[in-house]
Amino acid sequence: MKHYDRVALIGLGLIASSMAHAIRQGGLAGEIIGHARSAETRATALEIGLVDRVYETAAEAVAGADLVVLCVPVGAMAAIAAEIAPHLAPGATVTDVGSVKQAVVEAVAPHMPENVTFIPGHPLAGTEHSGPRSGFATLFVNRWWLITPLEGNDPAAVARLKGFLAAMGANVDEMEVTRHDLVLSVVSHTPHLIAYTMVGVADHLRRVTHDEVIKYSASGFRDFTRIAASDPTMWRDVFLTNKDATLDILGRFTEELFMLQRAIRMGDGEMLFDYFTKTRAIRRSIIEAGQDTAAPDFGRAPPPAERK
Amino acid sequence: MKHYDRVALIGLGLIASSMAHAIRQGGLAGEIIGHARSAETRATALEIGLVDRVYETAAEAVAGADLVVLCVPVGAMAAIAAEIAPHLAPGATVTDVGSVKQAVVEAVAPHMPENVTFIPGHPLAGTEHSGPRSGFATLFVNRWWLITPLEGNDPAAVARLKGFLAAMGANVDEMEVTRHDLVLSVVSHTPHLIAYTMVGVADHLRRVTHDEVIKYSASGFRDFTRIAASDPTMWRDVFLTNKDATLDILGRFTEELFMLQRAIRMGDGEMLFDYFTKTRAIRRSIIEAGQDTAAPDFGRAPPPAERK
Structure with missing residues (x-):
C-alpha cells in the first residue's frame, strides 16, 4: 500500500538501503529518490536498483518529495538541513534515523520551514555492516522504531509516518527526546x-x-x-x-x-x-520482553533466508 | 570409531552433556558413565539417555574408566581429584574442561597417582545455557579445544586424547599453562x-x-x-x-x-x-582466522538444525 508519493533518502548506507528494499517490497511509495555524497555510492545505488533516481546534491533530491528521510551521520545533519530547507515541498514530512535525538533536533529543527513537519526518529536496528550494499528488506521487522515528536507537530503527519514505519515491519513507539x-x-x-x-x-x-x-x-x-x-x-x-x-x-x-x-x-x-x-x-x-530468543547463539548465524 | 572403552564424565552440565551426545553420535566410547552431585541432574541424565550409568559419588563413577573428564566448576576440582584418586584405573587418562588451567593443575595434579596421565584441557565452546539438558552433539564442531600437557605426560596418552577430542569435531591445539x-x-x-x-x-x-x-x-x-x-x-x-x-x-x-x-x-x-x-x-x-563469519548477526539465531 502506498503511503507517500515520493520518498527521498538522504544518505544511502545500511539504514537507507534497507528502507529502500522494504519500501519496494511493500509498494510503500510511488518512487524512491536518493542522494549520496560519494559518486561510487550513487553508482552502486542505481546499479542495484535501490532508488529510481539519484542526485549529487541533497537539495535536488528533496524537491517534490512528500517524505524526506535524513540518513546521514549525526554530525552531518545541520549542514544537510540548511541545504535542503529552501527546496522542501510545502506540506512535506522530514524525519531522520540518527542514534541520538537532542543533537539532531538542535541541528535540524531551526532550519525547517513553517509548512514542513519535522518528526525525529530512530530505528533500533542495524548490523555491523555499512554502505549501500549492506541493506535488506527485513532489517526493521519486529524491531523498535522510536519517534520523538516535537511540540506543534501535525498529528496527521505523525500518524501517517507511523503507518509508513509500521508497514516496513517496525514496532513504532513515541518517546520524549532527552x-x-x-x-x-x-x-x-x-x-x-x-x-x-x-x-x-x-x-x-x-x-x-x-x-x-x-x-x-x-x-x-x-x-x-x-x-x-x-x-x-x-x-x-x-x-x-x-x-x-x-x-x-x-x-x-x-x-x-x-x-x-x-x-x-x-x-x-x-x-x-x-x-x-x-x-x-x-x-x-x-x-x-520479546527482544531476543532463548535459543543459544554461537555468534555465527547464517543470514536470514529472505535477505537481499 | 571407539577411542576409549569407558568414559567417565564427572559433572553433567553443558560441556559434559554435549560430550555425551557427541560420543554417542560418533560411537567414540564403549560406555559413558556419569556422576553429578544433584539427584535431579542424575535422574535427568538417565531419563534423556546421556549416560549408560550414573553414580552418586565421583569415586564410583571413575572405577574402571580409561578416560575421566572433570566437568565441574574450577573451585570444585581439588575435592573431586582427592576423592577419585584412589579409585582411578591404572593407565587411565584424566582430563578436565576448566576455563583456567594453572589453578586446575595446582588443584588436581598433586592428587594424581603415578600410573595415571593427567592432561589439562579447555574447550573454547559454550552457550549461555547450563545443565544436563543444555548439551548438543555439535557444540565442539570447528571450535578450539586447547590442551596444556604437563611435563612427563605420556605422549601416547596425549595423542590418544587428541584423537578423541578431534573426533568430536574440535580443532585441538597445545598451549603452555600460564x-x-x-x-x-x-x-x-x-x-x-x-x-x-x-x-x-x-x-x-x-x-x-x-x-x-x-x-x-x-x-x-x-x-x-x-x-x-x-x-x-x-x-x-x-x-x-x-x-x-x-x-x-x-x-x-x-x-x-x-x-x-x-x-x-x-x-x-x-x-x-x-x-x-x-x-x-x-x-x-x-x-x-575463521573464528566467525561475516554474516550480519541479529542476536536471534535459530538453534542449529542438528541440535538435540
Missing part, C-alpha cells in the same frame, strides 16, 4: 564504547601473544568485536553528540567495575556469585 | 566481567527508566546480556582462580576506557574515529 538519549546510552551507546575499548586492549596484547588473541577469540570476545566493527563515523558522532548521557553512564559503569574488580582481588566469591545471578535474571526479562 | 590463562583472560574472561558489569549498570537504571531499558534493549546491550547470562558458579570460579591475569587485563582496559572517555569529554572526534577504525580491522582479522 529520555530517548538516556535510555539509548544505556542499551546501546555505552555498550558500544565498552566493546570498542575491549577490542583495543586485545589489539595491544596481540603484539605480545603473536595472534593467539585472534586465533582463540572465544565467545565473549568475538561478540565484542562484532559490536566494535560498526561504522566509525556514525559512532564518533553518537559519542560526541550524546556526551552528557554517555559520560554519566560511563561513570556508573566504572564504579561498578571497580567494585567487581575489588571483589576479585579480595577473593569475595559470594559477592561475585550474587552479582552474576542477578544479571542472569535481567537476561530473562529481555527474553520475556 | 600462556593459556593470559590469552583466555583477554578473549573470554575479561569480556565476560565487563558484560556482567554493564548489565548490572542497566539494572540500576531500570528502576529509573521503568523497564524502558529492557524494552528497548538494542543490539549492543542485548549481546552483553547474553554473555552475562552464563553460569554464575563457573564464572565466579574463573575470576577467583585466574585473578592475576584478570586484574592485569582489567587494568589495561580501564586505562584505555579513560582515554576514550576523555576524548568524548574533550570532543576529540579524530581520536575516536581512528580508534573505531582500528577495532574494525581487528574484526576482519577474526573473520579471516
Whole structure:
C-alpha cells in the first residue's frame, strides 16, 4: 500500500538501503529518490536498483518529495538541513534515523520551514555492516522504531509516518527526546564504547601473544568485536553528540567495575556469585520482553533466508 | 570409531552433556558413565539417555574408566581429584574442561597417582545455557579445544586424547599453562566481567527508566546480556582462580576506557574515529582466522538444525 508519493533518502548506507528494499517490497511509495555524497555510492545505488533516481546534491533530491528521510551521520545533519530547507515541498514530512535525538533536533529543527513537519526518529536496528550494499528488506521487522515528536507537530503527519514505519515491519513507539538519549546510552551507546575499548586492549596484547588473541577469540570476545566493527563515523558522532548521557553512564559503569574488580582481588566469591545471578535474571526479562530468543547463539548465524 | 572403552564424565552440565551426545553420535566410547552431585541432574541424565550409568559419588563413577573428564566448576576440582584418586584405573587418562588451567593443575595434579596421565584441557565452546539438558552433539564442531600437557605426560596418552577430542569435531591445539590463562583472560574472561558489569549498570537504571531499558534493549546491550547470562558458579570460579591475569587485563582496559572517555569529554572526534577504525580491522582479522563469519548477526539465531 502506498503511503507517500515520493520518498527521498538522504544518505544511502545500511539504514537507507534497507528502507529502500522494504519500501519496494511493500509498494510503500510511488518512487524512491536518493542522494549520496560519494559518486561510487550513487553508482552502486542505481546499479542495484535501490532508488529510481539519484542526485549529487541533497537539495535536488528533496524537491517534490512528500517524505524526506535524513540518513546521514549525526554530525552531518545541520549542514544537510540548511541545504535542503529552501527546496522542501510545502506540506512535506522530514524525519531522520540518527542514534541520538537532542543533537539532531538542535541541528535540524531551526532550519525547517513553517509548512514542513519535522518528526525525529530512530530505528533500533542495524548490523555491523555499512554502505549501500549492506541493506535488506527485513532489517526493521519486529524491531523498535522510536519517534520523538516535537511540540506543534501535525498529528496527521505523525500518524501517517507511523503507518509508513509500521508497514516496513517496525514496532513504532513515541518517546520524549532527552529520555530517548538516556535510555539509548544505556542499551546501546555505552555498550558500544565498552566493546570498542575491549577490542583495543586485545589489539595491544596481540603484539605480545603473536595472534593467539585472534586465533582463540572465544565467545565473549568475538561478540565484542562484532559490536566494535560498526561504522566509525556514525559512532564518533553518537559519542560526541550524546556526551552528557554517555559520560554519566560511563561513570556508573566504572564504579561498578571497580567494585567487581575489588571483589576479585579480595577473593569475595559470594559477592561475585550474587552479582552474576542477578544479571542472569535481567537476561530473562529481555527474553520475556520479546527482544531476543532463548535459543543459544554461537555468534555465527547464517543470514536470514529472505535477505537481499 | 571407539577411542576409549569407558568414559567417565564427572559433572553433567553443558560441556559434559554435549560430550555425551557427541560420543554417542560418533560411537567414540564403549560406555559413558556419569556422576553429578544433584539427584535431579542424575535422574535427568538417565531419563534423556546421556549416560549408560550414573553414580552418586565421583569415586564410583571413575572405577574402571580409561578416560575421566572433570566437568565441574574450577573451585570444585581439588575435592573431586582427592576423592577419585584412589579409585582411578591404572593407565587411565584424566582430563578436565576448566576455563583456567594453572589453578586446575595446582588443584588436581598433586592428587594424581603415578600410573595415571593427567592432561589439562579447555574447550573454547559454550552457550549461555547450563545443565544436563543444555548439551548438543555439535557444540565442539570447528571450535578450539586447547590442551596444556604437563611435563612427563605420556605422549601416547596425549595423542590418544587428541584423537578423541578431534573426533568430536574440535580443532585441538597445545598451549603452555600460564600462556593459556593470559590469552583466555583477554578473549573470554575479561569480556565476560565487563558484560556482567554493564548489565548490572542497566539494572540500576531500570528502576529509573521503568523497564524502558529492557524494552528497548538494542543490539549492543542485548549481546552483553547474553554473555552475562552464563553460569554464575563457573564464572565466579574463573575470576577467583585466574585473578592475576584478570586484574592485569582489567587494568589495561580501564586505562584505555579513560582515554576514550576523555576524548568524548574533550570532543576529540579524530581520536575516536581512528580508534573505531582500528577495532574494525581487528574484526576482519577474526573473520579471516575463521573464528566467525561475516554474516550480519541479529542476536536471534535459530538453534542449529542438528541440535538435540
